[in-house]
Amino acid sequence: MSVMQTTFLQPPPLSYFSTSPFSPTVKFTVSCRLVASPETVVNVEVDKRPSERNEVRLGLPSKGRMATDTLDLLKDCQLSVRQTNPRQYVAEIPQISNLEVWFQRPKDVVRKLVSGDLDLGIVGMDTVLEYGQGDGDLIIVHDALDYGDCHLSLAIPKYGIFENINSLDELAKMPQWTPERPLRVATGFTYLGPKFMKENGVNYVTFSVADGALEAAPAMGIADAIVDLVSSGTTLKENNLKEIEGGVILESQAVLVASRKSLIQRKGVLDITHEMLERLEAHLKAVGQFTVTANMRGSSAEEVAERVLSQPSLSGLQGPTVSPVFSNRNGSTAADYYAIVICVPKQALYKSVQQLRMIGGSGVLISPLTYIFDEETPRWRQLLSNLGL
Numbered sequence: 252m253s254v255m256q257t258t259f260l261q262p263p264p265l266s267y268f269s270t271s272p273f274s275p276t277v278k279f280t281v282s283c284r285l286v287a288s289p290e291t292v293v294n295v296e297v298d299k300r301p302s303e304r305n306e307v308r309l310g311l312p313s314k315g316r317m318a319t320d321t322l323d324l325l326k327d328c329q330l331s332v333r334q335t336n337p338r339q340y341v342a343e344i345p346q347i348s349n350l351e352v353w354f355q356r357p358k359d360v361v362r363k364l365v366s367g368d369l370d371l372g373i374v375g376m377d378t379v380l381e382y383g384q385g386d387g388d389l390i391i392v393h394d395a396l397d398y399g400d401c402h403l404s405l406a407i408p409k410y411g412i413f414e415n416i417n418s419l420d421e422l423a424k425m426p427q428w429t430p431e432r433p434l435r436v437a438t439g440f441t442y443l444g445p446k447f448m449k450e451n452g453v454n455y456v457t458f459s460v461a462d463g464a465l466e467a468a469p470a471m472g473i474a475d476a477i478v479d480l481v482s483s484g485t486t487l488k489e490n491n492l493k494e495i496e497g498g499v500i501l502e503s504q505a506v507l508v509a510s511r512k513s514l515i516q517r518k519g520v521l522d523i524t525h526e527m528l529e530r531l532e533a534h535l536k537a538v539g540q541f542t543v544t545a546n547m548r549g550s551s552a553e554e555v556a557e558r559v560l561s562q563p564s565l566s567g568l569q570g571p572t573v574s575p576v577f578s579n580r581n582g583s584t585a586a587d588y589y590a591i592v593i594c595v596p597k598q599a600l601y602k603s604v605q606q607l608r609m610i611g612g613s614g615v616l617i618s619p620l621t622y623i624f625d626e627e628t629p630r631w632r633q634l635l636s637n638l639g640l
């Protein structure tokens with residue numbers, strides 16, 4: 252278990268005080284004004300010693316939109332999570348021994364990686380950056396699991412004083428913002444929001460903390476702008492808000508993240524990470540592709556291969572596999588036609604079938620692919636070098 256220590260620092264780099272009218276439950280504001288402040292800040296230090304246990308722990312989202320997609324992805328990689336009861340927070344992946352799965356809220360997955368209570372986790376990149384707060388112990392093992400796509404963005408109203416404001420620069424230069432009347436931003440991202448504003452030279456700004464339905468804050472007169480996740484953009488549109496040039500704070504999707512300390516020190520973590528990474532990479536490469544098999548008449552395997560390679564959509568991952576199909580004719584065995592096998596990107600499927608027909612292909616069979624294993628994944632080599640191994 253981690254030990255929490257509470258210390259008091261003064262003066263703080265950011266000030267926390269209880270004046271926000273926005274949230275009835277969380278009553279403090281994060282101020283980004285770079286002024287010396289007399290307020291007291293509570294700085295929580297987490298004990299980062301590795302906890303004493305033999306099992307390797309993987310944290311997965313217990314709820315929210317990431318939860319089912321994460322379980323589905325693992326299942327597609329033949330790493331099904333076995334949970335005896337949906338209210339039970341611990342589960343297992345029978346395929347990998349000595350691995351415990353713990354269901355936690357996404358932010359707690361990150362916090363527990365930092366505190367050493369988890370070794371691996373799958374969450375959105377936004378959550379890693381917000382709750383990891385640049386902690387060097389967190390390592391992104393796979394940065395693109397291909398779901399949970401969204402971006403964190405600053406948004407302002409389309410109307411009123413913001414009507415002609417279309418960039419962060421224009422927003423920052425508005426004469427309305429002064430030390431007495433700063434730009435008021437509502438957000439749940441109280442680390443990334445202020446950091447972004449500071450890095451972009453927006454000086455007169457205060458933040459109020461809110462957990463949901465942030466898009467209502469400007470129309471309610473509680474905030475001038477918001478910093479929130481956007482995926483389809485529908486919520487912004489429906490609430491008369493707009494994104495502005497230079498206002499995207501980060502792009503996010505689901506990632507596999509690990510604790511550096513665990514990877515180096517805890518027995519079994521590196522091996523399990525390797526297996527998960529291999530399966531994830533091989534599966535994600537395969538989901539975008541179909542296997543296409545077709546028959547083609549020809550005088551030799553080389554001649555058939557040349558015809559296939561002459562078509563731009565038929566080159567496959569490493570060229571076509573061409574195999575003779577033997578038949579018995581007049582008492583002797585001969586190959587009059589050939590079977591070709593190629594991998595084709597899903598979006599190019601119909602074009603590929605058309606091109607196959609054009610060069611004499613027939614009996615075209617399409618099957619889904621489960622895995623494409625390459626020799627070694629670049630992400631694994633990158634991880635080892637990152638760990639200095």
Ligand SMILES: Nc1ncnc2c1ncn2[C@@H]1O[C@H](COP(=O)(O)OP(=O)(O)OP(=O)(O)O)[C@@H](O)[C@H]1O
Binds near residue numbers: 315376401
């Ligand atoms: N439109 C979206 N809005 C919010 N998150 C999204 C969106 N699309 C993808 N995500 C990803 O899903 C993650 C989880 O979001 P979700 O809102 O489901 O859970 P939560 O934030 O933990 O729960 P809650 O919003 O109820 O507090 C986000 O951190 C982000 O990585």
Ligand SMILES: O=P(O)(O)OC[C@H]1O[C@H](OP(=O)(O)OP(=O)(O)O)[C@H](O)[C@@H]1O
Binds near residue numbers: 464465482483487
């Ligand atoms: O661009 P869109 O596709 O419209 O999605 C963006 C919205 O989705 C999220 O809210 P969520 O659904 O998690 O509700 P919440 O506000 O209660 O967190 C996010 O906080 C935005 O409000």
Ligand SMILES: [Mg+2]
């Ligand atoms: Mg949400």
